[in-house]
Amino acid sequence: MFDFECICARGFTGRYCQQDIDDCAVNPCQQGGTCTDLVNGFSCQCLPGFGGAVCGTDLDECLSNPCANGAICLDRPGRFECSCPLGYSGINCDIDINECDSNPCVNGASCDDLLGSFHCNCPEGFEGIFCEIDTDECSSAPCQNQGQCIDQKNGYACLCRAGYEGPFCEQDIDECASAPCQNRGLCQNNVNSFSCNCPPGYTGAICETEVGVNVGDTGRIGANIKFVVTPENSVLNPVWPLLCYAFSYICFKYLVVFSGFWLSIRATNK
Ligand SMILES: [Ca+2]
Ligand SMILES: [Ca+2]
Numbered sequence: 501m502f503d504f505e506c507i508c509a510r511g512f513t514g515r516y517c518q519q520d521i522d523d524c525a526v527n528p529c530q531q532g533g534t535c536t537d538l539v540n541g542f543s544c545q546c547l548p549g550f551g552g553a554v555c556g557t558d559l560d561e562c563l564s565n566p567c568a569n570g571a572i573c574l575d576r577p578g579r580f581e582c583s584c585p586l587g588y589s590g591i592n593c594d595i596d597i598n599e600c601d602s603n604p605c606v607n608g609a610s611c612d613d614l615l616g617s618f619h620c621n622c623p624e625g626f627e628g629i630f631c632e633i634d635t636d637e638c639s640s641a642p643c644q645n646q647g648q649c650i651d652q653k654n655g656y657a658c659l660c661r662a663g664y665e666g667p668f669c670e671q672d673i674d675e676c677a678s679a680p681c682q683n684r685g686l687c688q689n690n691v692n693s694f695s696c697n698c699p700p701g702y703t704g705a706i707c708e709t710e711v712g713v714n715v716g717d718t719g720r721i722g723a724n725i726k727f728v729v730t731p732e733n734s735v736l737n738p739v740w741p742l743l744c745y746a747f748s749y750i751c752f753k754y755l756v757v758f759s760g761f762w763l764s765i766r767a768t769n770k
C-alpha cells in the first residue's frame with residue numbers, strides 16, 4: 501500500500517493541491533477596499549480616497565485644491581472638507597450666499613446681496629440697517645406757534661393751536677377778515693380773537709352801541725393813535741398832518757354824525 505504526500509506550490513493546498521487558498525479570507529483590504537483572490541496573493545480595489553496595496557494609505561484630497569474663494573481645505577479620510585470664508589457656502593465654497601434670501605429689509609426696501617452681508621435701500625422716510633426705523637420728521641420741530649407735530653410716514657402733520665393755520669401753523673388767522681367791527685370801528689387781529697377800536701360815539705365789543713360824544717372825550721382809533729374830541733375851531737397838531745389826512749374821511753364822517761362838534765384827530769403815541 502502506497503501512500504503519498506503532495507508538496508503544494510504556494511497558494512494551493514489540499515491532499516492533491518487541488519485547492520486554491522483564498523488569500524482574501526483574512527480580509528486584507530482596508531477602508532472598505534474590495535479584495536480579489538489571486539494565485540498565492542490578492543489585490544485590493546480601493547475606495548476613492550485610499551491607496552496602497554491594502555488601501556491603507558489615506559490620499560490627500562486637498563492636493564487638487566478643491567476649495568474655492570480662499571477656503572481652507574481639510575484632508576479627511578477618503579474626502580476633503582472646505583472651511584468656507586464668510587459669505588460663501590457649498591462643498592467647494594463656490595456659492596455666494598444670498599443674504600437677501602431671508603428678506604431682511606422691511607418697509608418695502610429693496611435688498612442688495614453683498615459678500616457676506618446685504619444692503620437695504622430704504623424708501624423715503626425710513627432708515628436703519630433693515631429700514632426698520634420710521635424717520636421722525638418732527639425732529640426738526642417744523643410746526644410753529646406751539647403747533648403739535650404728528651410724525652407720519654415720510655412726512656408730518658401740524659396740529660395748530662387755536663388761532664393759527666397753515667401747513668406749519670405759521671399763519672395767524674385773521675379774525676378781522678369778516679369785518680366784525682361795526683360803525684367803522686378799527687379791527688385789531690389778535691391770537692384767536694379780535695378787538696374793535698371804536699370811533700368816537702360808539703362802544704361795545706363790536707362798536708354796536710351808539711353813545712354821544714362831548715368835547716374833551718378821549719379814546720383810541722388805532723393801536724398808538726388816541727383821539728380827543730375838540731371844539732370846531734381847534735387846530736390839528738401840525739406834527740402829524742399826513743396821519744390826519746389818512747383819517748380825514750373818518751373825521752368827515754364824525755362831523756356828520758355828531759353835528760354840533762368838529763372832530764379832529766390829535767395823533768399821539770403816548
Ligand atoms: Ca452674498
Ligand atoms: Ca416718519
Ligand SMILES: [Ca+2]
Pocket residue numbers: 663672673674675689690691692693
Ligand atoms: Ca389772529
